[in-house]
Amino acid sequence: MSTGLYRQECAITVLGGPTVVIDLGGLRIVSDPTFDEAGPHGYLTKTAGPAVDEDGVGPVDLVLVSHEAHPDNLDERGRAFAKAAPLVLTGPVAAGRLGSPAVGLSPWASRSLPRADGGGDLTVMAVPAVHGPEDGERDTDGNVNCEVTGFVLSGQGLPTVYVSGDNASVRTVADISRRVPDIDAAVLHAGAARVPAKFGGRPLSLDSRGAAAAAAVLGADTVVPAHYDGWAHFSEGLPEIELAFHEAGLSALVRVAAHGTWVQLTR
Template identity: 75%
Template sequence: MTTAGLPRQECAVTVLGGPTAVIDIGGLRIVTDPTFDGASPHGYLTKTTGPAVSEDELGPVDVVLVSHDLHPDNLDERGRTFALAAPIVLTGPLSASRLGSPAIGLSCWTSHSLARADGDGELTVLAVPAIHGPEDGDRDADGHVNCEVTGFVLSGEELPTVYVSGDNASVGTVAEISLRVPDIDAAVLHAGAARVPTKFDGRPLSLDGHRTAAAAAVLGADIVIPAHYDGWTHFSEGLADIESAFREAGLSSLLRISNHGSWMPLRP
């Protein structure tokens, strides 16, 4: 595939594998949590598959969103190089301080506006909270479970409002976001029930299937795109578990699933 194989879309998303998604919205191309390494060990985590589309095949990218920089399943070596070559990286304050330019740190509930390439005003990126582990997990010196993680809400005039969760395990946090941003149309939810035996007694560090379905119900979104459930050995649930949970909850009509690298519209 060449860059022509992933042409710009009017308003769509594709998941490339792991947490990495490409969102085309408002004339902008946005990449989330870039992970472009091939299958390989990364310390205590092991990557089993590379992305469906390489970084060289994406063409020009306008913005990179990094939920957190400390874990290689959300920012691996090639992903870090890719992010730092982008015009702008939006992330949390601690991640921005470690990444350096062109990263901009956004505290929760603060936003950054970007000029839309379609000429229709601005796209607003709002930073929202995430809890990367159990609600009762020990907090670090900065008050975070596991580490600082940032989710994002994208919005603009005549555009769908899109929530990207980052690695969040808390339905309560999703409820808080829904109360503050009650008109979310589409959600990219990190699922997979990631588990590391040495952390929090092996309890999930991200949403399992049932909590992904619960998060979808709380948000009231018309479209739910699961991500971050494959490509690494520490995921304890896969796509079949997510589909089963949504079916049991009567929410299967919300799920949008396609082969990695294939586009899904962000409008119903």
């Protein structure tokens, strides 16, 4: 396991599973922290721990939680990590369950926080996500499976970064792209997660072809795949992702580095 992550000016690294560290505007942002070691988590099984642990990540300015209902997106140590952060942004239902310091944002709502680089504010917009097939049964809040939130990070002079969360809907990505037409980089949860008891085993997150389609719709210059390994319920991995982008003629967009290794971003 890596001993630590040096601060970057503008970069992304995947630690394994859904956990991504984004250094942007002088801030360190962690999405969907999962730091437990491999082992069973109820009906899900974690097959690998993170490339970097909590100590290696160091002080964090903001945690993004797409949803807290499933342990592959917020496990026990990840939950403790989030609770110790200065600020957690998530959906309203998840914020109510997590308590302080979580703040709930409904889709299209934003929260701004001052950047450490003196460049003004970083704005975080919550965007919708569909955690399963479009025709999946919806709960009383209109969510498929559970409430899931994606995020768009932006600021003056910074690349605009989309973090999908566990979204399986290309239609939803198209809606986001219409509202935010200038996305520069996208972190896509792309492991085609499947649980036999849910929706007939259909994907609960983007499959590889869906990820390629989402990238084409977004028009982003950089795509960082995440949430395709580390858990047994992923049905597709990096080879399938790279093949789908190759077949779509989009291989030049994909940035893959060893977990815990930085992918540099440019505006």
